[in-house]
Amino acid sequence: MSFTKDKPAEVMLLDLLQNLAGQPLPESEGLTLKRVQVAAGQTLFESDRPHPYVYLVRKGLLKLHYLLANGDEWIKSFSHEGMFFGSLTALKHGGLSSFDVMAVEDSELERVDYFELEALAARHPAWLLALYRAMQHFAALKEARERELLTLNPEQRYAAFVQANASLSERLPKKDLARYLGVTPVSLSRIRARLRP
Template identity: 30%
Template structure:
């Protein structure tokens, strides 16, 4: 897999990126292979980068005062991610980011965003569309938690993440859905059948 072409391809799905603009961004990009379980960003740390998952999978999660965890989101291949409030406001991140499998991740410094926006309109389009996607995802998740039953939320999860059901531990899915692992097990038997 050519990770640079994967990154560029994902950008070009969002906006038309001229070759000279890609050439400008490339020196700022750092590539990293993360082992399963590696914490890329800890809550309380300032996030200074925008990330791209070329392969693998990560999760964003909150820590509770009791020492528990609550999964906020999963990041799949070809996904962009960051702690946006931390990046923009220069405050500590409210959540952590961890690899759930061996993952190849690109990053570039958030400090160059304003310069990119001023250089070429393609970067403004990328920035706007990524923020729109994040906002829509957040709004849909909030709606699901407030208005839908656990069964409906699980069905929506299967539709949104059709491959994750067998790729990650069930307690992570339960945490994301806001239910207990026992409740998820009952739902799985009802929806997926007793053999899963």
């Protein structure tokens, strides 16, 4: 899940959670945060495995994707500096991740165990509010992505992506951007040629 877009790289996980809550977060000094380094091309986590963590991208770019049995890849989203993500299905007790995450660029992340956040939310309304607003924001992003896939043609999806993510579109390999848009790399080249000023 990606909760924020285009935040500066110096933003930290606790900063974002506190901004979501709109107030100080009690017991935040006891939260166990771990720095994680992922090299370009390396998998951070795979589907069908327990992974109850939430990540903040401090630096870099990752793709969240589904791998089909035949080797096809469907990219659901990208996460870059200042964005949260995690697998919602893995954030419940006994849950498993529903997708894979791979670094597109060398990346540095902060990681927190979701069950720590859940325990804090059970004790403190501020933490509960932060998690609620994070999930609310995630739902809005997911709804916007579904709307694009269901109502826009590939050319419109590309134009909307570039408008919302101008710098990101230059950082992505063409094949990854094509898979995100649901087109072939050849189709993406044609779309780019038609839209070029």
